[in-house]
Amino acid sequence: MSEPARLVGPVEVIGTGLVGTSVALACRRAGLEVLLSDRNDEHVRTASGLGAGRARRPEDRPQLVVVAVPPDALGDTINAALTASDAVVTDVGSIKARPLAQVLADPGAAARAERYVGSHPMAGSELSGPLSATPMLFEGRPWAITPHPGSDVAAVELVEDLVRLAGAVPAWLTPQEHDKAVARISHVPHLVSSLVAGRLAGAPSNHLSLSGQGVRDVTRVAAGDPRLYGQIVAGNAAAVGELLSELRADLDAMIEAIADDAREDLEDLLGRGVTGTRAIPGKHGAPATATVSVFVTVPDHPGELARLLADAVASEVNVEDIRIDHDTSRPTGLVELVVDQRSGERLVVSLESRGWVTHR
Amino acid sequence: MSEPARLVGPVEVIGTGLVGTSVALACRRAGLEVLLSDRNDEHVRTASGLGAGRARRPEDRPQLVVVAVPPDALGDTINAALTASDAVVTDVGSIKARPLAQVLADPGAAARAERYVGSHPMAGSELSGPLSATPMLFEGRPWAITPHPGSDVAAVELVEDLVRLAGAVPAWLTPQEHDKAVARISHVPHLVSSLVAGRLAGAPSNHLSLSGQGVRDVTRVAAGDPRLYGQIVAGNAAAVGELLSELRADLDAMIEAIADDAREDLEDLLGRGVTGTRAIPGKHGAPATATVSVFVTVPDHPGELARLLADAVASEVNVEDIRIDHDTSRPTGLVELVVDQRSGERLVVSLESRGWVTHR
Structure with a gap:
């Protein structure tokens, strides 16, 4: 894949919550001008203060508008964005068929709808609001792109550029399949x-x-x-x-x-x-590989966990996951290191040689 | 609480799978003699090879028998153990009322059943078999003790000793409540x-x-x-x-x-x-406290994760949980450090000062 060249900005982000502000930060990281709008002026100021862009002004002419509002507001907001300028419009909502139907139902929609391509990054958090935003939110995550039959090819390409710029992996689906x-x-x-x-x-x-x-x-x-x-x-x-x-x-x-x-x-x-x-696909989209867990007793002192990790990686074993016991009421904790099955024995030997007490 | 003094062994473990062998290892760790039996001789040899005890011999006289067999076999195995010797008998099965009913239904059971006290450690794993066993399995975990109205007090105390020796936290329930x-x-x-x-x-x-x-x-x-x-x-x-x-x-x-x-x-x-x-009770049985997540970009080189942890603990923030992104298809990964809400800012400042790219 070549680097995005078609998306040059400005990008307007409507809705500066967690996902919208994260999109804005990813665009800023790529050097694009970003215009922010939100029904809540306070959110725009917060996002702007985080370096996500500046408040949109009436004379601005965005190349791409990203609608990042709650599901109930998607249809109206996409329609308003399509009417307000000639920009390509996408949204990052969790549902795709109903907003599209709302766009197509708008009087005189057919021509405008050419510029609309829905999308949906599979990323989020239990947190919300601009303060939780990060340009890394989409890194390596699937991001569905859901063109409709009337979507202009150039509009689809622009949305694909946005997805790649955010570090996400495009997944192509129809709105209904999505x-x-x-x-x-x-x-x-x-x-x-x-x-x-x-x-x-x-x-x-x-x-x-x-x-x-x-x-x-x-x-x-x-x-x-x-x-x-x-x-x-x-x-x-x-x-x-x-x-x-x-x-x-x-x-x-x-x-x-x-x-x-x-x-x-x-x-x-x-x-x-x-x-x-x-x-369920495993890491890197590959089939899940067999793993094995090595449990290690870790005293509850600052630094002990880091020391364990340092020793684990010194054995050149790729630690796939770490789980820390949440239930303990004891001064020592148990840390579970999940590694590829073939690496388990090496990790145990290496950790034991460094004085750790391990358990399989 | 005083140290266990009433449980002096030998302890017999019937069923040397994950939980049984882990109980045996915990008893060995405490210096008790452990006698092993299993329908599968291979499992006994494996558990014995792990240091979990020795094969039971006919002349052995256990003080406590721990039945660690699958649910369908609990009733019969407990009955056989009560009949075979004068030892106190407990089991570590996931269900308590039905095995008790089976024990009490046995002809002439009333007197023998005085020596039976059910129990259930809330610990396990997706793994199984003696090779996955560890004396740490029960550390800090709840372990239900479920006496029946006819249970002898001395028998209950012996089972409580076993629970404490394994590092678990006794939870007292009736079999039905359990x-x-x-x-x-x-x-x-x-x-x-x-x-x-x-x-x-x-x-x-x-x-x-x-x-x-x-x-x-x-x-x-x-x-x-x-x-x-x-x-x-x-x-x-x-x-x-x-x-x-x-x-x-x-x-x-x-x-x-x-x-x-x-x-x-x-x-x-x-x-x-x-x-x-x-x-759901939080860590240490206390109400869950508010936490905040700090995301850190970590290059996918051996040692980087350990270096991150070392830097995180150098800021004297208690890292409550670590989540490693499983979905990434990128050469860099995202690591989520979960910390107490009040410590989030300190962690971010500390990590950034050490050259890490963090995101909230």
Whole structure:
């Protein structure tokens, strides 16, 4: 791929929350002029103060407008942007089909809509607002680009330039396919996580005291803002509803298998889950490779964790993941180093030779 | 608390898988004699080779027997252990009421059952078998002790000694309460995680390529062994079935709210999920404290991660968690350091002064 040359700016960012301000910072990092607007002047000042650009002025003529507003406001904001100038317009919303329908439904939309190409970076955070923004937010992440049949090729290329400039990996999908995909890999996992977490609310504290890492992982995303997720899900109601109904059928089958002690049926359902976990692409888009965990006792002193890491890398083993025990009530902690299966033994020998107590 | 003095051994461990061998190693670490048995002689030899004890001989007279076999085999194995000697017997199974009922149902059980006290360490791993065992497995973890009304006090004390010797934190529950608790904080999260993962099996790969950290977290536990989890769930069918039915009612309400675009109802359901995530006890059993994430760009060279950690701790900030970006397809990675909210600014200033590029 050649370096982006077609995108020269200025880039206007409408909506200076976490994602909008992060896009603006990535454009500034690439040397582009960035124009900021937001219904909330305070957010523009904050983003501007972070070096994300300057407030848009009426006479500005952006080359590309990036709409980064909540799902409910996408259609109107995209339409207003298409009408306000001749710029190419994209958005970074979590849903793609409904905003497009809103754009195409606008009177006299067909010609204007040539300049619209939806997109969606698969990056976010439990945090929100411009203060959480970073130009690194999109680095190495998938960023869906979802042209519609009337999208101008030059407009599509400009959006691709934005994606590459942000360090993201373009994923080409139709708006409809995109919405089905995120229903499955984002919206439904979030909703179901929320249902599991909802069953914890009001549970006796001595029951909750038995909580381990499993329930923490399953429910982490459920901490997200209900208003935002309500908008996202409502904007993808058909695809989400269909998958939730499929999941309910599986849940019914599971409840029945448990009630009837139909062990094989239950194992089949659990086995399909195992297959599903293996379908998620691993690091670098490659199939997940077998890893092994090495546990190391680490005294709870400042510096000990760093010393461990220094010793781990001295053995030239690539540490793929690090997990720090959250549950400990002890003065020593356990650190789990996840490494490629073939490297496990080398890591253990190396760490033990440096005085660490390891456990497999 | 005084040091364990009542538990002097020998301790017999029946079932030398991950948990049994880890119990054995913890007892050995404390200087106790450990006797091992397993239906699989190979496992005994492996565990013995790891220093977990020696094979049990017919003339041995254990003080305490720890039954660490799969759920389906618990009742029979506990009964056999109670009959074989005068030792106190505990088990480390994931379910407590059904094995107890099996013990009490045995002819002439009442007197023998005085010596039985169930227990359940809240520790495990996606790994299994004696080679994954470690005496650290239980360090700082809750370990439920579930005496029945006929349990002898001396027997309960002996099991408490075992829990403390393993570095775990005793949690006192009745067998019935225990089963309800683990249905909520372990079994149902696992089952629902499995249903979400099941919906990924067979999905188009371009859809799956959009997968982020959220779906990975929600589905991680679903990778567990279907046969083992089938036994666990079948052994806790009543409590699990009840909760799954409650969850199905919530799911029905969610499907209806989405179909009707009843936004407030949907937000209420998501809001209850947020409340639930906050109900999970934080580190050290204290309420979760507010944390902030600092992202740091780390070149993908050996040693860079260690250098980052060294610099992070040099700022005397307690790093609560580290997350390494799994999705990157770039030569640089992003490392997320999670620290107490009040320490975030100090960490950023400290790291920047050492040449790191940080992002909030």
